[in-house]
Amino acid sequence: MDSSSHSHTVTPFQVNISPSQKNHQTITEFDFFKNYNNNDHDNNVVVSPSAFTADVPVLDIDHTNIITDLHLGLNVVAINDASEQGDDDMSSKSNDENTKNEMAVLRGKLARMEKENHRLSLMLDELQTDYDTLLMHFEKMTQDKKAEEDGEREGFVGKFEKKRKIENGGALVPRDSLELGLAIKPKPEMDPEPSSSRTLTSGRLGSPPENNFEVASKELVLSKNENVSDEGKKELGKGNEREDSPIAHAERLPRLSPPNYAPNFVNVDRIDVDATLRRARVSVRTRTDGNVVSDGCQWRKYGQKMAKGNPSPRSYYRCTMGSGCPVRKQVQKSVEDKSVVITTYEGYHNHTLPPAAMEMAQTTAAAARMLLSGSTSSNNRTANASFLRRGTIPGSSSLATISSSAPFPTITLDFTQPPNPLQLQMLQNQLQVPLPHMFNQVPYNQSTFSGLQLSQQNVADTVSAAIAADRNFTAALAAALTSFVGAAQPNNNNNATNNDGAASNNNGNITSSSNNNKGKE
């Protein structure tokens, strides 16, 4: 950790204060804190990549930290900036020497403050990581304990649900207890309303039947049992006469023992998602030659329907990589362009994913996360929320759109057209995961995004795009820098993906054959 007492005056992003350099074509030291408004910062400021790379000194931190650091630093600098301006005014009346001296002092202060910011942000990161870890452990321990207590109870939860429905005359009954109750009360047939679960779900039983199930999803364990929710919901939806074969149970039941639960679920737990949002969907538009969009997962087709307004049938797939995996996807050709396949993913995997599936899974999971975060006020998600409300992601509007008209909130990632590399990068950085390779079939492979290869104008565009897209300048700047730093570091997503893996919404191979498209007339 850097010591704040260090008197080094070089800053990660050096400040160029001299007004005379404003019009310099290439400024190697970009002053983020300077007021460029006078000259239309959007167009006239040209930033050299070296300003972000070559001049960055000592601090050996990853880009994520840089971003945070920057973000924090900006606040600090704003103050300094004011004082600098004052000094500039004064300097016009005094000699240059004094000004320079003062500037040097200010720079020193600035450097110290930035280091302090950096130190704090590192601490913040550590705390965040610790929190994630603890939460994950807690979740796991809770699950393990429940699983232990539960024994083989799994086997008849389905029956329990059906029975309960029957007992209630077919009406949906409060079911918030299901997710927790599954693991808690070992005698379902004796107690249709596990009391222990009641305590954990804090008195939700009084809520209207209609919403209970959804409401329950807000509970702490929601993500882990997302599977349960979806499956359970379906279970509830079924008629009482449904078969109760062991196989059916095995398929519908939640997997309580979670050794393979993706670390992912942790973060989702923390999202105070609302029931509808929990069913957020991620649509991916891709252009394919045939009907196959390989996403690394194994799917089994369980239905096909003719959807209104589209001559092409819609196919329904279920993930078969993990038993009882609740992830489903719908595949349908676009009405406008039949070479475009729209794949919609829903749900969270309850198993680990092969590397081939990870990319897509991370992307869709991140997109879903963004969608979820859009409805929350979670601190590190506020920036996302702002653009989600606007329906687009800054700088990547043509790549990602949010649909509020759909039954469930849906984020659509459109990769049917070679996107502007900056848009691609912006999207990637917003998602904080690498976009699947299949989406990189664009003139600019992300691997070519090395910082030095980005033109100065591109960087400037990125910055201005972010600024234009977001009123929150700091966040916008951070986004722009994330873009840049991320570009210079193709593996930038490691951090994000590791932590949150969350909802690995995933996608997989469409294993169906060509006759999938056969509609049932």
Next chain:
DNA sequence: CGGTTTTGACCTGCGC
């Protein structure tokens, strides 16, 4: 033989 696909039937939610 086990897994997958097909496909008619069924269920649910929603709008009228």
Next chain:
DNA sequence: GCGCAGGTCAAAACCG
């Protein structure tokens, strides 16, 4: 309550 559309089930057919 009814009809419609979306979504799912599950038996039968298919496939390797």
